[in-house]
Amino acid sequence: MKQDALNKQIWLIETILQQDGITLKEIKEKWLKSYLNDEQKDFDRSTFNRYRNTIQDIFGISIICQNSKYYIDNKEDIQNNILKKWILNSFTISNFLQEWKPLYHRISLEDIPSGREYLRDIMEAMRQNRQISISYQRFQNDIEKHYVLAPYGVKIFKQRWYVVGFCSELKDIRIFGLDRILKLQRTTEKFKFPTDFNLELFFSSSFGVFTDKQIERVVLKTNEEKMKYLQSLPLHHSQKEIKTEDNYTFFEYFLRPTYDFRQEILSHGAEIEVLSPNWFREEIQQIVAEMHKFYS
Known part of the structure; x- marks a missing residue:
């Protein structure tokens, strides 16, 4: 067209x-x-x-x-x-x-530079239900690893593209950042796409791309200014406003308190306080204490 x-x-x-x-x-x-x-x-x-x-x-x-x-x-x-x-x-x-x-x-727009050169090959492999072979290097180390992946879908989060699929070597559904892929090749090996897999449902209980935590009830406390921000742009589809008192608003979520969600909470500074679960609150406290050492 x-x-x-x-x-x-x-x-x-x-x-x-x-x-x-x-x-x-x-x-x-x-x-x-x-x-x-x-x-x-x-x-x-x-x-x-x-x-x-x-x-x-x-x-x-x-x-x-x-x-x-x-x-x-x-x-x-x-x-x-x-x-x-x-x-x-x-x-x-x-x-x-x-x-x-x-x-x-x-007019200033956000660029999404990461891994765009691999998108077309991944999408074509998805269309044909063919496996892809990737050379992958995590940001945490210089070790290059090789994986064969049945690409189920792609996701964009925080200006980065990710491919989701079943990894033959790890025998599980895994998520790989395209900006960490060193080399990608479409193979001739076909795979059967599972009819019960739904990408949106796969991430529905997550904020971001990590799925390594259990779903929990999370309660956040915000000031009036941040309350309006969250009302206009919810952190997650499960967000629910449960009460307002003394110029503070309390929000409830049912999601996985993963690394991505933790980083999002920290990005709001003192405007958001985690009330529960307790382990998540303590995790935030520990990070804030470490940060305090840098500036004290």
Whole structure:
């Protein structure tokens, strides 16, 4: 599909999403003002219907009509489907940057430099259900190790890409950072993708990429300013506000208190206090005490 047509379809999705019902006439009026319509062409019904069908086929997004107004039928599905939302947001940002091209020097975006050169090979191996062979070196040492992996999926976290899959040598599902891969090769060996494996479910109880802890109830105490921050951007989908007293708010989570989660808590400094579980609170205390030595 041509990029121009794809951009217009993303524009149509966004235009309908932003309205509580919109008529074709209103869509046409907005199209006449769009930066994508540099030729000032009309958005006729046949084009609309063609894009509507393509959007359903490619993105699985249904545009329905009720009382002459158009709506996104499965808006909640878009919000709940992380991959669909990520793809849609990526294209939307691309369109946004094209629209405001003269302001490029005033827009700063995060780069994701790690391991991009391996993504295409991994995705192709996933598509063909073929194993990959990797040479891997952890940040903690200079030892190069070799693994054969059945790639189940990929995940991005904190500007780093990770591949998740069954490792033949370790006989378990493992996670490898792409920025620690020294060499990657697709093999001719095929694997059977387990039908009961769900990547989103695999990480659902984790913050980040580590899964090496048991799921526990975690309670955090925050000040008023941080409370608003967490309300607008929850740390985890299990986040629940349980009470507010004396200008402090208490949040409850059910997750794995892993290294990634610990680092996130520490990044908020004195604005977040861990109340439970006790072992996790003591772990944070110990790290804070070590840090205090550096500055005392």
